[in-house]
Amino acid sequence: MQIVRSSNPTTKGPPEWFTGDVYIDAVAAAPAPSRVSANLVHFMPGARTFWHRHALSQTVFVTEGVGLCQRRGGPVEVIRPGDRVLFEADEEHWHGASPNRLMVHLAINEADDDNAAVEWLDPVTDEEYAQSPE
Template identity: 55%
Template structure:
């Protein structure tokens, strides 16, 4: 057993992967052989991820606020505190806060054998339409 009492500093989500203000807190990144990664992600109103996918899928558990999530080809769906979202492996998707509220969720992923946890694509508007020419 290992108890973590000090965590890495909170860091801002990079502009190439997020629209708006997003803060990331690493919760868990255990040593090998574990490939688990967990983050507490804080989205300001209207902030969201770019399109992205995870090699082994992703679990999102909304802790507070209201948000939006969309998988490629699907409708934009509302999510609220207490909701848990399972995103399939390699499913392109985006998620973030609703337009009027903050949203915080736990994000849990499993890294691939090479350590990769995410493949980023282009930015989107909150309706899922692309806003840049980045490939995805």
């Protein structure tokens, strides 16, 4: 057993990955042979990821607020606390807060020697984001 006392500061999501104000708290980063990492991600209203994909898939579990997500070519979907979203391997997608509510989710990712946890792509445009359901 290993207990890691909370000593990592909350970090601001970099502008190369996110639009708007996003804050990240590291939750899990086990050493090899584990491939799993987890982060608690706080999106302020209107904030969102860039388009991105995960070679080994990603699961997000919404813990607070109201969010939005979309896979490339699909409709924008509303997500709420308790919702679990699986983005399949290499599926281009984005996720973030709704325009007027914050959203917090636990993001669970895998990586290994051959696959990075995430590949960041282009920003979600304001026009793409505005397609969100009412």
